[in-house]
Amino acid sequence: MSKETFPADHSGQRASTLPYGRYRPAPEVDLPDRVWPTRRITKAPRWLSTDLRDGNQALPTPMDLDRKTRMFRLLVELGYKEIEVGFPAASETEFAFVRSLIENDEIPDDVLIQVIVPAREALIRRTFDALAGAPRAIAHLYNSTSPAQRRVVFGMDRTEVEKLAVDHARLCRDLADRHPGRIGFQYSPESFSQTELDFALRICESVMDVWEPEENREIILNLPSTVECSTPNVFADQVEWMSRHLSRRDHVCLSLHPHNDRGTAVASAELGLLAGADRVEGCLFGNGERTGNVCLTILALNLMSQGVDPQIDFSDVDAVRHVVETCTGMRVPERYPYAGDLVHTSFSGSHQDAINKGLRALERDAAERGVPRDTYPWDVPYLPIDPKDIGRSYQAIIRVNSQSGKGGVDYLLSTAHGLKLPRGLQTEVAALVQRVTDGEGREVAPDELWSLFRAEYLPAEPRTVLLGHRSAPGERGQTTVKAEISVDGESRALSGAGPDLLAAFADALAETGVEPVVLEHAEHPATLDGTPGTMAYVRTRVGRDAFWGCAFGPDAPTASLRALCAALHRHDRSR
Numbered sequence: 001m002s003k004e005t006f007p008a009d010h011s012g013q014r015a016s017t018l019p020y021g022r023y024r025p026a027p028e029v030d031l032p033d034r035v036w037p038t039r040r041i042t043k044a045p046r047w048l049s050t051d052l053r054d055g056n057q058a059l060p061t062p063m064d065l066d067r068k069t070r071m072f073r074l075l076v077e078l079g080y081k082e083i084e085v086g087f088p089a090a091s092e093t094e095f096a097f098v099r100s101l102i103e104n105d106e107i108p109d110d111v112l113i114q115v116i117v118p119a120r121e122a123l124i125r126r127t128f129d130a131l132a133g134a135p136r137a138i139a140h141l142y143n144s145t146s147p148a149q150r151r152v153v154f155g156m157d158r159t160e161v162e163k164l165a166v167d168h169a170r171l172c173r174d175l176a177d178r179h180p181g182r183i184g185f186q187y188s189p190e191s192f193s194q195t196e197l198d199f200a201l202r203i204c205e206s207v208m209d210v211w212e213p214e215e216n217r218e219i220i221l222n223l224p225s226t227v228e229c230s231t232p233n234v235f236a237d238q239v240e241w242m243s244r245h246l247s248r249r250d251h252v253c254l255s256l257h258p259h260n261d262r263g264t265a266v267a268s269a270e271l272g273l274l275a276g277a278d279r280v281e282g283c284l285f286g287n288g289e290r291t292g293n294v295c296l297t298i299l300a301l302n303l304m305s306q307g308v309d310p311q312i313d314f315s316d317v318d319a320v321r322h323v324v325e326t327c328t329g330m331r332v333p334e335r336y337p338y339a340g341d342l343v344h345t346s347f348s349g350s351h352q353d354a355i356n357k358g359l360r361a362l363e364r365d366a367a368e369r370g371v372p373r374d375t376y377p378w379d380v381p382y383l384p385i386d387p388k389d390i391g392r393s394y395q396a397i398i399r400v401n402s403q404s405g406k407g408g409v410d411y412l413l414s415t416a417h418g419l420k421l422p423r424g425l426q427t428e429v430a431a432l433v434q435r436v437t438d439g440e441g442r443e444v445a446p447d448e449l450w451s452l453f454r455a456e457y458l459p460a461e462p463r464t465v466l467l468g469h470r471s472a473p474g475e476r477g478q479t480t481v482k483a484e485i486s487v488d489g490e491s492r493a494l495s496g497a498g499p500d501l502l503a504a505f506a507d508a509l510a511e512t513g514v515e516p517v518v519l520e521h522a523e524h525p526a527t528l529d530g531t532p533g534t535m536a537y538v539r540t541r542v543g544r545d546a547f548w549g550c551a552f553g554p555d556a557p558t559a560s561l562r563a564l565c566a567a568l569h570r571h572d573r574s575r
């Protein structure tokens with residue numbers, strides 16, 4: 001036994017040349033009695049889709065009027081009740097889109113549109129112009145608050161930035177008071193996640209002093225991680241701290257707007273909800289600035305996977321993906337949670353085996369308990385949810401390459417062709433397929449797998465063909481058989497006896513010079529090329545070797561005897 005320490009020390013791991021010393025860790029939040037780690041998410045938050053704003057502003061080619069309209073209709077259909085429809089002061093297209101929604105009566109009564117505007121007078125006035133005639137809307141005012149933004153973008157100190165927010169909040173209120181419809185307010189201290197908490201609180205409080213939230217006049221305070229810059233637990237601390245310190249909390253809807261710079265926007269949103277947030281802003285499939293906004297699809301389906309109703313209809317996630325890809329010109333990658341092409345697909349053998357067994361167990365248990373399969377509690381290894389629940393078929397769940405094993409092969413042959421291969425045969429077919437996948441370094445498609453199987457085990461023209469047979473009970477419980485076969489085109493009549501029909505046929509075949517011994521036999525009802533009948537599998541020893549053969553027939557006896565002939569055919573071929 002080696003005297004080396006185990007686990008091996010990592011002294012061989014070298015310091016990188018990355019300039020990590022340039023970066024500072026996110027400050028910790030002083031919140032020793034934080035409660036978010038002990039909580040659970042038990043209901044859907046309020047959702048806001050910002051696909052038409054943050055998503056749109058991040059596209060190489062922003063959506064035109066038609067695409068924006070298509071996206072808006074999709075969001076309504078999915079069940080979003082708060083939709084940020086744009087930045088009307090940004091461009092003619094943005095302005096025209098808001099106008100078209102209002103003028104064409106596109107906004108259902110139970111849907112609130114939101115429009116964003118920075119703390120700049122001309123842009124605020126233009127934004128309210130865009131809202132003319134809207135019975136209800138949310139005006140979303142923002143300005144950045146972090147030290148870096150105060151210093152380099154605004155060249156202002158804290159007091160000046162606070163005044164910027166307050167003055168423009170006041171303008172929003174004046175314009176809203178003159179608007180005939182009902183305008184709600186949202187304020188975002190942009191770059192909240194990089195802002196000192198005491199300043200974020202102070203500026204939110206000052207804006208609230210202007211907007212005066214009260215019973216039936218809620219305002220939304222939206223906490224963006226404009227740039228995600230800490231682990232999600234730190235973000236959760238920031239949110240809990242704000243939630244606890246805000247005055248008028250009962251009249252504030254606390255909203256989150258996580259970006260995904262560190263790849264943890266989903267975790268940040270989830271922990272932020274535990275920390276007391278009421279609402280999440282994000283985009284379908286995580287579209288948005290840089291690495292995107294938090295993905296609304298993942299958040300919703302994560303809830304579903306925990307037994308919580310997300311209140312958004314992702315029952316056909318591929319259709320949603322199609323519309324989003326068409327409207328944005330962006331592609332959802334293969335490994336994207338829930339919606340990527342490969343995320344419900346398994347190539348590796350042990351995964352396929354477990355999925356195959358898990359799906360069969362589910363079918364069996366549901367049937368035994370008389371519960372419809374689609375409502376039976378889901379517990380299939382390697383599949384966090386039933387792909388069918390989000391409108392995906394099982395077709396691509398298992399794909400066969402050199403990493404695959406018998407479970408995968410069995411799954412494909414059983415789902416596509418209704419075969420129930422005996423275990424030993426599964427192993428053999430898997431090895432046959434491996435020779436192609438490994439040898440040629442490629443995947444074998446379901447149709448090719450079927451062709452390979454048929455060519456090997458279901459020979460169209462076996463050497464020995466069963467032309468007919470009759471069986472009868474014989475002496476001492478034996479079965480006798482009279483069979484007519486042709487070998488290499490030459491007809492022969494044979495007879496034999498044995499403990500069952502197959503053994504009797506094997507006995508009869510001895511007259512042809514072979515002496516097969518039936519080792520295993522299985523059969524089940526099946527349909528081949530549209531014809532109903534029986535599929536049979538026979539493993540027989542001939543000499544020192546054993547061979548599987550399979551055959552289809554109109555009835556079980558015929559299929560079984562033909563399967564024995566198929567096994568002999570393989571024996572002959574092997575010589």
Ligand SMILES: CC(=O)SCCNC(=O)CCNC(=O)[C@H](O)C(C)(C)COP(=O)(O)OP(=O)(O)OC[C@H]1O[C@@H](n2cnc3c(N)ncnc32)[C@H](O)[C@@H]1OP(=O)(O)O
Nearest residue numbers: 054057087089090091118119120142143144153154190226
């Ligand atoms: C984090 C976010 O996603 S916020 C949303 C950002 N979305 C967008 O920027 C998309 C739409 N934007 C636009 O169309 C344009 O940038 C416009 C119309 C808003 C403004 O365009 P311009 O007037 O040419 O200004 P530009 O964007 O180049 O510069 C921003 C100016 O506004 C100031 N500013 C930026 N944000 C804010 C804010 N929230 N409140 C007040 N002033 C702001 C900057 O300091 C800068 O001022 P300066 O010109 O005195 O230096």
Ligand SMILES: CC(C)C(=O)C(=O)O
Nearest residue numbers: 142188190191224226
């Ligand atoms: C909420 C707004 C201002 C935003 O998109 C952000 O901060 O990321």
Ligand SMILES: [Mg+2]
Nearest residue numbers: 054226257289
């Ligand atoms: Mg954003």
